[in-house]
Amino acid sequence: MSHFVLWSGIATVVVTSTIGDVLQSRAMKEIGDLGLVRREHGLWGVIRRVAANGRFTIGLGFMAIGFFSLLITLSWGDVSIVGPASAALTFIANALAARLYLKERVDHRRWTAALFVAAGVFLLAR
Amino acid sequence: MTIRKYIILVAVMFFAACGDVSLARGMRVFGPVTLATLPHLLTVLLNPWIVLGVLLLIGFFASYLSALSFADLTYVLPATSVSYILMVVLARFFLHEHVTIWRWLGVLLIVTGVGFVATGPEATPGAHRHNRMEPQYEPVAELAEVVEAGNEA
Numbered sequence: 001m002s003h004f005v006l007w008s009g010i011a012t013v014v015v016t017s018t019i020g021d022v023l024q025s026r027a028m029k030e031i032g033d034l035g036l037v038r039r040e041h042g043l044w045g046v047i048r049r050v051a052a053n054g055r056f057t058i059g060l061g062f063m064a065i066g067f068f069s070l071l072i073t074l075s076w077g078d079v080s081i082v083g084p085a086s087a088a089l090t091f092i093a094n095a096l097a098a099r100l101y102l103k104e105r106v107d108h109r110r111w112t113a114a115l116f117v118a119a120g121v122f123l124l125a126r
Numbered sequence: 127m128t129i130r131k132y133i134i135l136v137a138v139m140f141f142a143a144c145g146d147v148s149l150a151r152g153m154r155v156f157g158p159v160t161l162a163t164l165p166h167l168l169t170v171l172l173n174p175w176i177v178l179g180v181l182l183l184i185g186f187f188a189s190y191l192s193a194l195s196f197a198d199l200t201y202v203l204p205a206t207s208v209s210y211i212l213m214v215v216l217a218r219f220f221l222h223e224h225v226t227i228w229r230w231l232g233v234l235l236i237v238t239g240v241g242f243v244a245t246g247p248e249a250t251p252g253a254h255r256h257n258r259m260e261p262q263y264e265p266v267a268e269l270a271e272v273v274e275a276g277n278e279a
Contacts, residue, residue: 021199028194032255035130035192050191095200104198105250109242113204116239123232124210 006081009073013086017066018093022101023059029102030055084125091118127248134192135205141186143212147220148179154221196256197248204243207236 031037031049038046050056073082095114099106152175157163170176193202211233217223 021203024191025194025199025202028191029254031195034195035134036256037195091203094203098198098200102199102253103250104200104253106200107246109246110200110204113239113243114200116235116242117204117207120232120235120237120239121207121210123228123235124214 006073006077009069009076010082010086010089012069013066013073013082014089014093016062016069017086017090018097020059020061020063020066021090021094022097023055023062025098025102027053027056027059080125084122087125088118088122091121131193131196131248134189135197135202137189138186138193138202138206139209139212141182141189142206142209143216145179145182145186146213147216148175148182150217150221152176152179196254198250198253201243201246201248204239205248208240210236 027050028034031053034046034050037049041049070082070086073086076082091114095106095111098104152170152173155173155175156167156170190202190206193206197205214225214229214233218225
């Protein structure tokens with residue numbers, strides 16, 4: 001399998017996983033603190049609100065696509081490249097997407113944390 | 127941050143690490159998945175370690191969603207990456223895997239990263255439904271005006 005195809009696979013894993021993560025985060029921000037929602041509306045109220053949220057459902061779909069893309073990409077290349085590269089790049093992509101789409105305040109402390117954790121995950125997955 | 131929120135973050139780490147380790151323990155019984163063994167893959171669902179692993183990962187997803195409901199994604203992901211460390215420790219002492227010096231270095235980097243994020247606030251002000259500034263309730267403002275007028279009189 002060529003380098004281009006392998007890195008396209010890794011890029012697909014990173015993009016779909018990141019979209020899944022940010023959509024789920026956005027859905028949870030809209031629903032609000034689940035502990036408080038449960039106190040007001042009970043456990044079924046929480047489940048109903050989460051299941052009825054469109055962004056949550058689409059996010060779950062993207063997470064599933066990300067998972068199966070990872071399985072397919074793993075069959076194309078060495079696990080020692082695909083695993084660490086996709087895990088570390090997903091961390092960085094999540095920080096970027098959270099800054100741009102979720103409008104989170106990603107200060108230098110959070111960027112440093114994301115870079116350190118991405119580097120750590122890269123070494124763990126080698 | 128309240129104790130309840132700390133418990134939820136710890137639950138995310140615990141369920142993620144223990145869930146993955148349980149699945150790994152169960153899959154050891156099955157052995158490597160090949161085309162020949164693929165039709166028998168469903169039998170792993172009868173393995174108690176796999177059942178426990180699936181239950182723990184359901185717990186992980188519930189606590190992860192709960193964490194995202196009060197904290198930013200850029201806080202939850204690094205803060206709960208402690209689960210990777212727990213996973214390495216469990217792999218070393220429970221599954222008796224060989225952990226290289228590079229992996230221990232990875233653990234050190236994650237600990238440092240978590241240290242950076244843990245000292246900051248968990249949420250961007252106004253980003254979550256429950257920490258948005260609510261507009262002042264109109265009758266309260268009117269009542270305040272009446273009280274003020276009464277005091278002046």
